[in-house]
Amino acid sequence: MAQTLEQALADFSPGLPFAVAFSGGADSTALLVACARRWPGQVRAVHIHHGLQAAADGFEAYCRAVCAQWGIPLALRRVQAGHAPGQSPEDAARKARYQALAEAVKNEWPEVRDVALAQHADDQVETLLIALSRGAGLPGLASMPAHWQRLGLNWHRPCLAVPGTALRQWLQSQGQSWVEDPSNTLETFTRNRIRARVLPALAEALPAFRETFARSAEHAAQAQEVLNEVAAQDLAHVGVPPRIQALQQLSRARQVLVLRHWLRLHHATTPSTAQLHELLDQVAACTTRGHQLQLKVGRGFVTRDGGCLSYLAS
Numbered sequence: 001m002a003q004t005l006e007q008a009l010a011d012f013s014p015g016l017p018f019a020v021a022f023s024g025g026a027d028s029t030a031l032l033v034a035c036a037r038r039w040p041g042q043v044r045a046v047h048i049h050h051g052l053q054a055a056a057d058g059f060e061a062y063c064r065a066v067c068a069q070w071g072i073p074l075a076l077r078r079v080q081a082g083h084a085p086g087q088s089p090e091d092a093a094r095k096a097r098y099q100a101l102a103e104a105v106k107n108e109w110p111e112v113r114d115v116a117l118a119q120h121a122d123d124q125v126e127t128l129l130i131a132l133s134r135g136a137g138l139p140g141l142a143s144m145p146a147h148w149q150r151l152g153l154n155w156h157r158p159c160l161a162v163p164g165t166a167l168r169q170w171l172q173s174q175g176q177s178w179v180e181d182p183s184n185t186l187e188t189f190t191r192n193r194i195r196a197r198v199l200p201a202l203a204e205a206l207p208a209f210r211e212t213f214a215r216s217a218e219h220a221a222q223a224q225e226v227l228n229e230v231a232a233q234d235l236a237h238v239g240v241p242p243r244i245q246a247l248q249q250l251s252r253a254r255q256v257l258v259l260r261h262w263l264r265l266h267h268a269t270t271p272s273t274a275q276l277h278e279l280l281d282q283v284a285a286c287t288t289r290g291h292q293l294q295l296k297v298g299r300g301f302v303t304r305d306g307g308c309l310s311y312l313a314s
Helices: 005-010 026-038 054-069 089-108 121-133 165-172 190-207 208-238 246-248 250-265 275-284
Strands: 019-022 041-047 074-078 115-117 146-150 153-156 294-297 300-305 309-314
Touching: 005 026, 005 074, 005 165, 005 300, 019 026, 019 089, 026 041, 026 054, 026 165, 041 054, 041 089, 054 074, 074 089, 089 153, 115 208, 121 165, 121 190, 208 246, 208 250, 246 250, 246 309, 250 275, 250 309, 275 294
Parallel strands: 019 041, 019 115, 041 074, 115 153
Antiparallel strands: 146 153, 294 300, 300 309
């Protein structure tokens, strides 16, 4: 069931004081102002200036004004997020933003351990649809978690059950302005096309799609938790680095799980589906000591080292 902003914050229990990532857009403005009202004097704001568009200076000025109006301490950080070959500019900017948010919180307010982000129900649906369009597995279909730990901080998305329109309506009812990001209307971005074209069609055909899609994402997240436990148990059995004979005793599906887990946990890399299937074929073919293996996987190469697999980063 869709929530109001007030209902979402009633269910939100951050450690105090806490920080809010504040872009100046409608979503983060609603979250920041509502939190400042609910927890007076306990809220901090962090604004990240990406320098990606001419309007960025205006966003910063607006954030300064809102924080001055509400007496909210504000930390400003500027990032230039260049992207690596094969990496999308959006992904590079997102990683740089998280790093800058964490650095700002730790340096400005060492007592703060919790950070709130303003993604809402529509963002969650968009994330799920993008994952489906890419043929994602359970980790992608689980979409955005409501709570997680990263970079030594606790991160929260308290508004994942609140529609974006509800946040804007709340701001209007409070007489609070916000700034519009000009890039939000550019349909060259997949997320913007979904927002402009797909969500209105879904609302007409499936009025409860936000709630039902969110349940599906939650089910996927729960199933992935079970698979992570199985993968951890299998990795303990096959060893680190994985022993080839022990891998061969597992079903192909469990080999996929344990190899993904090994590569992600110990080498911070994610193989493609095609790379994993080729790796499984190579593992199955390792029936003699002389069989060599060197296969591009993720950002490096999986090789054979005696009776075990080894990973060499590029």
